[in-house]
Structure formats: structure tokens, C-alpha cells
Amino acid sequence: MEFALSEEQRLFADSLRGLLADRVSIDALRRHADGGTGFDAALWDSLVELGLPGLLVPERFGGAGLGVLDAAVAAELLGGAAAFAPFAGSIVMATLAFVHGATEALQDAWLPRIAAGEVRFGVGFSQNGGQITAAIDAGAPTHLLVYLPDGTALVVAAEHASMRMHRSIDRTRPVTDVRFDQARAVVLDAANAPLATMQRVLDAGRVVLAADTLGAAQHMFDQALAFVKQRVQFNRVIGSFQAVKHQFADMVTMLEPCRAMVWYAAYAQDALPDEARLTALQTKAHLGDVGRDIARMATEAHGGMGFTDLLGLHYWFKRISFNRQMLGGPEHCREEAARLQGWTA
Amino acid sequence: MDLSLSDKHLSLQEEVRGFIREHGHESPKLGGGRKRPDRKALDWQKLLVDHGYVARTIPREYGGYGAEPDVMEAAVIAAEFAGAGIYAGLTNQGISMLVPTLLEVGTETQKQQWIEQTIRGDVIWCQGYSEPGAGSDLASLTTRGVLQDGHFVINGQKIWTSSAHYADMMFLLCRTEPDQPKHDGISYLLLSMQTPGIEVRPLRTMTGRAEFNEVFFTDVRVPEDQIVLGRGKGWYVANVTLKHERSMIGSAEKMTTRLEQLITLMKERGLLGMAEYRDRLLKLQGEVIAWKAHNLRLLTEAAQGVDSGVKRMIIKYGGTMLGFRLASLAIDALGTDGLPFESAGEDAEDDDATTWNIDYLYDVGLMIGGGSNNIQKNIISERGLDLPREPKVARV
Numbered sequence: 001m002e003f004a005l006s007e008e009q010r011l012f013a014d015s016l017r018g019l020l021a022d023r024v025s026i027d028a029l030r031r032h033a034d035g036g037t038g039f040d041a042a043l044w045d046s047l048v049e050l051g052l053p054g055l056l057v058p059e060r061f062g063g064a065g066l067g068v069l070d071a072a073v074a075a076e077l078l079g080g081a082a083a084f085a086p087f088a089g090s091i092v093m094a095t096l097a098f099v100h101g102a103t104e105a106l107q108d109a110w111l112p113r114i115a116a117g118e119v120r121f122g123v124g125f126s127q128n129g130g131q132i133t134a135a136i137d138a139g140a141p142t143h144l145l146v147y148l149p150d151g152t153a154l155v156v157a158a159e160h161a162s163m164r165m166h167r168s169i170d171r172t173r174p175v176t177d178v179r180f181d182q183a184r185a186v187v188l189d190a191a192n193a194p195l196a197t198m199q200r201v202l203d204a205g206r207v208v209l210a211a212d213t214l215g216a217a218q219h220m221f222d223q224a225l226a227f228v229k230q231r232v233q234f235n236r237v238i239g240s241f242q243a244v245k246h247q248f249a250d251m252v253t254m255l256e257p258c259r260a261m262v263w264y265a266a267y268a269q270d271a272l273p274d275e276a277r278l279t280a281l282q283t284k285a286h287l288g289d290v291g292r293d294i295a296r297m298a299t300e301a302h303g304g305m306g307f308t309d310l311l312g313l314h315y316w317f318k319r320i321s322f323n324r325q326m327l328g329g330p331e332h333c334r335e336e337a338a339r340l341q342g343w344t345a
Numbered sequence: 346m347d348l349s350l351s352d353k354h355l356s357l358q359e360e361v362r363g364f365i366r367e368h369g370h371e372s373p374k375l376g377g378g379r380k381r382p383d384r385k386a387l388d389w390q391k392l393l394v395d396h397g398y399v400a401r402t403i404p405r406e407y408g409g410y411g412a413e414p415d416v417m418e419a420a421v422i423a424a425e426f427a428g429a430g431i432y433a434g435l436t437n438q439g440i441s442m443l444v445p446t447l448l449e450v451g452t453e454t455q456k457q458q459w460i461e462q463t464i465r466g467d468v469i470w471c472q473g474y475s476e477p478g479a480g481s482d483l484a485s486l487t488t489r490g491v492l493q494d495g496h497f498v499i500n501g502q503k504i505w506t507s508s509a510h511y512a513d514m515m516f517l518l519c520r521t522e523p524d525q526p527k528h529d530g531i532s533y534l535l536l537s538m539q540t541p542g543i544e545v546r547p548l549r550t551m552t553g554r555a556e557f558n559e560v561f562f563t564d565v566r567v568p569e570d571q572i573v574l575g576r577g578k579g580w581y582v583a584n585v586t587l588k589h590e591r592s593m594i595g596s597a598e599k600m601t602t603r604l605e606q607l608i609t610l611m612k613e614r615g616l617l618g619m620a621e622y623r624d625r626l627l628k629l630q631g632e633v634i635a636w637k638a639h640n641l642r643l644l645t646e647a648a649q650g651v652d653s654g655v656k657r658m659i660i661k662y663g664g665t666m667l668g669f670r671l672a673s674l675a676i677d678a679l680g681t682d683g684l685p686f687e688s689a690g691e692d693a694e695d696d697d698a699t700t701w702n703i704d705y706l707y708d709v710g711l712m713i714g715g716g717s718n719n720i721q722k723n724i725i726s727e728r729g730l731d732l733p734r735e736p737k738v739a740r741v
Contacts (some may be wrong), residue, residue: 001347001348001349001350001354001417001420001582001641001644001645002346002645002648003346003349003638003641003642003644003645004642004645004646004649006346025652057348062550069346074648081603108573159671181621188551204466225730225732228732229732229733233629236736237733239732239733240733240734242723242735244732245722245726245727245730246719246722246723246726247724247731248726248730248732249662249721249722249723249725249726249730250722252655252659252729253659253663253725254729256639256655256656256659257635257636257638257639257659257663258635259642260635260638260639260641261634261635261639263346263640264634264638264641265634267346267348270349271348278634279634282627282630282631282634283629283634283635285631286628286631286632286635289628297547314547325625331624334624334627334628334631335624335627337630338617343617343626343627344617344618344623
């Protein structure tokens with residue numbers, strides 16, 4: 001039994017952390033935030049070079065053949081850096097849609113292109129196939145992956161869709177409304193159990209968003225902790241006041257078990273099918289709640305500076321808010337967990 | 346990441362399962378622990394010691410099983426006993442605190458004299474630490490020990506002393522060096538509860554039970570050689586002991602069991618149809634999933650010999666709060682049926698409502714005992730997060 005990241009996972013995390021530290025400064029964040037597409041072509045190229053888009057693509061299609069746990073490790077770092085990169089939808093959900101729900105011929109046609117970073121997917125759920133509200137990662141996609149209520153998955157080229165991008169409260173990722181009018185679509189063939197495949201894709205997305213929140217919350221916590229260790233008022237470092245210290249004790253007591261929870265849920269997507277759905281739903285819900293508390297308390301610890309645009313802490317605050325609402329907020333996820341366990345109809 | 350057991354641990358699991366099949370019927374029932382272990386509990390304890398299911402890593406020369414430390418083995422054993430609802434052995438302060446402390450800092454004579462008898466349940470200990478005026482600020486304790494004719498003569502009072510009413514022995518902190526700074530003036534003594542001059546008065550708590558005692562000392566004479574590590578070293582020894590106490594509270598298995606009981610209760614009472622009850626239960630389920638995963642992480646780090654730092658320090662605070670929230674929902678689920686409260690006594694099995702109420706009330710005690718949660722938050726922030734200590738207030 002070893003409940004820990006492997007040596008390879010830690011090395012991979014180190015490379016990604018290093019890349020993000022070089023490429024995603026607060027100045028770069030501000031520059032790209034104005035555009036609001038959630039896409040930075042230069043950063044994307046470096047991520048492609050690192051092999052990030054092929055993370056979940058099986059090796060025979062040119063990817064790294066890794067699992068949701070590896071994706072969660074990456075997502076934690078992307079959230080920590082508030083990086084402009086289509087990941088949860090484009091890299092994780094779209095790849096898994098092909099891996100778990102497409103014919104060999106379709107996999108052959110698409111997965112190598114995903115791994116090479118040539119295609120990027122906005123992902124959304126549609127009631128009737130005509131439109132999607134709030135598609136994820138659809139700021140600058142080449143294609144859209146659309147799920148219908150019965151689990152049917154469609155791929156449409158972005159140029160055949162009419163897209164209306166909203167800059168979201170989280171300037172690092174937009175939300176996009178999409179309309180289709182007689183658009184040509186490729187139907188992914190998940191011959192056995194399309195609904196289960198859709199849930200699997202959706203749950204992986206939820207775990208990855210929870211991991212993104214974990215990274216963003218950890219970043220805010222670390223910033224706040226560093227701040228209260230150097231800010232002086234009443235001739236004392238404010239981190240020596242018990243009220244402040246106890247708030248940090250509360251934060252770390254909430255936040256630290258979340259890392260193990262994210263690892264567990266991510267590992268369950270890969271290896272524990274009986275626990276996969278429940279842990280994904282509960283992890284998405286729990287990180288949504290803890291993330292909000294950490295975001296609020298870490299901002300508060302900074303005093304007035306925390307409220308300014310100058311410090312830029314709000315980018316992470318808003319990233320956490322975005323993650324909370326996307327792919328089902330805590331109440332929705334818990335209610336789905338209740339249905340899953342037969343606790344409610 | 347690998348949640349499967351190694352061959353070594355699988356074969357231990359098989360062995361424990363075999364033991365439970367063969368001997369499970371001899372186990373005393375779960376719970377209790379507030380009274381002196383009876384014959385059945387003592388026989389069971391000795392059987393467990395002989396098989397290495399308790400005191401597994403205690404060296405053979407002190408009556409243990411002499412296994413190499415392996416936290417995964419301990420986890421496998423604990424899981425099998427918990428899963429089968431079988432009593433996993435005595436959990437008292439002698440076994441969990443005094444024995445590890447003696448192993449670390451005791452003399453050879455002390456180890457020979459006390460460890461075997463303690464782990465087999467033949468000697469029961471109580472802990473003489475807290476005083477009416479020395480709770481969180483334990484080092485300000487004032488019970489005196491004055492050396493006269495080869496004996497420390499003890500005068501003073503202790504409080505919150507669990508099991509003092511039936512214990513054979515006490516490990517005691519008292520002030521033997523009044524001229525030294527407060528932390529350096531304390532010694533750690535071992536004494537028989539039969540020594541003349543000791544008076545034990547039961548202290549009833551809000552659970553209605555006498556879980557604690559007050560202990561009064563009037564000219565109690567303790568032989569000079571019953572000191573651990575030496576004069577003025579008591580604070581250091583006590584910290585060795587407290588380290589062991591803090592790691593034993595807040596286990597994930599207890600949370601899992603309690604959550605499952607809570608789910609059953611809420612189903613039986615038809616409350617899952619009410620959205621607010623259901624959402625509270627679901628939130629707690631999420632927290633328990635996180636807590637279990639966190640414990641797996643700690644277990645792995647312990648097996649690797651890694652110091653988990655702040656991740657370990659949050660266990661007592663986080664665990665007692667989570668336990669209380671679970672019990673609170675059960676009380677709310679019971680509604681007015683949770684109000685009748687008639688404990689059948691310490692030996693008998695209570696009805697569900699009383700059992701939940703006792704957990705609910707007792708958890709409040711757990712938040713206070715062994716370093717209250719406000720003290721835990723100081724520890725987490727100062728030692729775990731490296732925030733500055735409170736400035737010392739001038740003595741008034």
C-alpha cells in the first residue's frame with residue numbers, strides 16, 4: 001500500500017511547475033486577462049512541448065498513456081498558477097471521450113492530433129443538439145465536443161458553430177454559448193453504454209476542476225501566510241496575533257485533507273470503478289465549499305491590499321468561483337451523489 | 346499510488362482473519378473502557394499480546410511480540426478487528442502513553458518492572474498531570490515533591506484523572522525544584538495508588554458518568570528511585586508522553602463506523618427524503634471521504650519514516666470537530682426521541698438515543714482533553730505553519 005505520488009509523478013510535477021513559473025507571471029496574467037479567451041498561444045506551445053495535451057492519450061496514439069491522477073497533479077499546478085490553458089475540458093474530458101467512447105477508427109483519426117496539440121476542444125452539454133450554454137474551454141477551440149442527454153457525443157468543427165464568448169468573472173477562462181445550425185457533426189460511437197461513458201468523462205472533468213481549485217486555494221493560502229509573517233501593525237507581525245493564527249489553523253485543517261481527497265478521487269477514476277462516481281461528486285462538492293472559504297479568508301488576511309486589483313489575488317479568488325459553478329455546483333453534485341446511493345429519487 | 350496490500354501484509358491479513366474465526370467468540374464486547382477490565386477482557390488481552398496483535402513492536406524482553414515497526418501491519422490488524430466488530434485490546438493511558446515513554450526514556454529496571462505487566466493489563470495506570478490551576482498551561486503546576494530521607498513527599502491536587510478510582514499506579518508530574526524556571530522545576534514520578542495519603546474523589550461530567558476523578562495528595566511518600574530520567578526533567582518526559590497521546594485521537598475508522606451508523610439511523614427514520622437533512626449527511630460523507638484519504642496519506646508517510654508535520658498536527662482538532670458534527674446530526678435526526686436520556690450504567694448496553702447522546706456529549710470532552718482545540722490551533726499555527734509565538738506578557 002502506498003498512498004503517495006510516484007517518483008515519476010513528482011518529476012513531472014516539477015517540470016510543469018518550473019515551466020509555469022517561467023511563463024505565467026502576474027504581468028502576463030494581466031495582459032491576457034483583457035482578452036479573456038483563456039488561451040495563450042505561446043504558453044500552449046510550451047505545454048505541447050512538455051507533452052501535456054497527450055497526457056491521457058494512450059501510447060499507441062502518441063501520448064503518455066497516463067491517468068486521471070496525473071491529470072489532477074497537473075491541474076493542481078495550473079490552478080496554482082492561474083494558467084491560461086484549456087485543460088479540464090479540452091485535454092482531459094475530450095481525450096477521455098475518445099478513449100472510452102469511440103471506435104478504433106475514430107481514435108486513430110483524433111487521438112494523435114490531440115496528443116500533438118493540433119486540436120483543442122470546447123466541451124458542453126446540450127438539451128437538443130441545437131445549442132450549448134456555458135461551454136468549458138471554448139475561448140479559442142478548434143472543435144466542440146457536445147454531449148446530448150442520452151450520452152451521445154458529437155464533434156463539430158468550431159468554424160461550423162456560431163459561438164458567443166463571454167469574458168467570465170474568471171478572466172483566465174471564458175464561458176461560451178454555442179449555436180449549431182445544420183452543422184456537420186461526427187458522432188462518437190460509444191456502442192455500449194453511452195450514458196455511462198458520458199458520466200465517466202464528466203466525473204473526470206469534475207475531479208480535475210476540484211484539483212484546479214485545490215491548487216488555486218493552496219496558492220492563496222501560501223500568499224496569505226507569507227503576508228502575515230511580514231506585515232507589521234501595533235509593532236507586531238500580524239501573524240503573531242492569535243485571531244490570525246487560529247484562522248490559519250482552520251484553513252490548513254480544511255485544506256490539507258483536500259489534497260488526499262483529490263488524489264483518492266482521481267485514482268478512483270483510474271482504478272476503483274466502484275468508488276469512482278461517488279468520490280468524484282463528493283470531491284467536486286467539497287473542494288467547491290473549502291475553496292470558497294479559503295479564498296475568502298486568504299483575501300481577508302491581506303487586509304485592504306487583498307481587495308485591490310494591484311495585488312492580483314482576485315484572479316485566484318475568481319478561478320475558484322468559476323470551478324465551483326462549472327460542471328455542477330456543490331448542491332447539484334451532492335444531490336447526484338444522493339441519487340447514486342438511492343437516497344432520493 | 347497503490348492501494349493493494351503487499352504479499353507480506355496479505356498473509357498477515359489472512360492470519361488475523363483466521364485468528365478471528367477461531368477466537369472471535371472469546372472477545373469481550375466493544376465499548377466499556379471506563380471500568381477496570383474484567384477477567385474476560387484480561388484473558389483476551391493476553392491472547393492478543395501472545396499473537397502480536399497488541400504490543401506488536403514491544404521488545405520480547407519486555408513481554409511484547411518483538412516485531413519490527415511497520416505501521417502498515419498495525420493498520421491491517423486494526424482494520425480486521427474493526428471490520429469484524431471484535432475488541433482490539435485495551436486502550437488505556439498506561440499502554441498508549443507510559444509504555445512508549447518508558448521505552449524511550451526509562452531505566453532498564455523500570456522497563457523490566459512495568460512494561461510487561463502494563464501491556465498484559467495486570468497493572469492499570471492513571472495520569473497525574475492537570476491541576477485546577479494548571480490546565481492548558483500545564484507547566485505552571487504547583488503540586489510539590491520535597492525530597493526527604495530518600496523519598497519525595499508529595500502535597501497538592503490533580504484533576505481530570507481518568508481511571509484513578511481503580512488504577513494501581515500513577516505517573517505524576519510534580520514540582521521538585523521550586524527555584525528553577527517553571528519548565529525546569531518539574532519531575533516525573535511513578536507511584537502506587539495504594540500509598541497512604543492519596544484520596545480519590547470521582548468527578549461527574551456532563552455525560553452523567555464519573556469519567557474523571559480529583560486526586561488529593563497529603564504527605565504521600567514516593568521512593569526517590571521512582572523518578573523517570575531525573576530531577577527537573579519531567580517536562581521533557583511529559584512531552585514524550587503527550588506526543589503519543591495526540592497521535593491516538595481522531596482515527597479514520599471511528600469516523601467511518603459512525604458515518605455508517607448515522608446513515609442507517611437516517612434511513613430508518615425516513616429523513617433522507619428531507620433535502621436539508623440529506624444535504625447535511627452528504628456534506629459529512631464528503632468530509633469523511635477526505636479524512637480517510639488524509640489518514641491513508643499519513644499512514645504512507647509514517648511507513649516511509651517521513652515526518653508529516655502540519656498534516657499530523659491537524660488530526661486532533663479536525664478529528665474531534667468532525668466527530669462532533671457526526672454525532673450532532675444523529676441527535677438532530679432523533680428529534681424528540683433523542684431527549685429521553687437514561688444511561689443503564691457503565692456496564693450495560695444503552696439504547697441508541699442514549700448512546701448517541703453520550704457520544705455527542707463525550708466529544709465535547711475530547712475537544713478539551715489532551716490539549717484543547719484552541720491550544721491545538723496554537724500548535725498547528727506555531728509549529729506547523731511557523732507563525733510567531735505570542736509575545737510573553739510581563740508577570741503581574
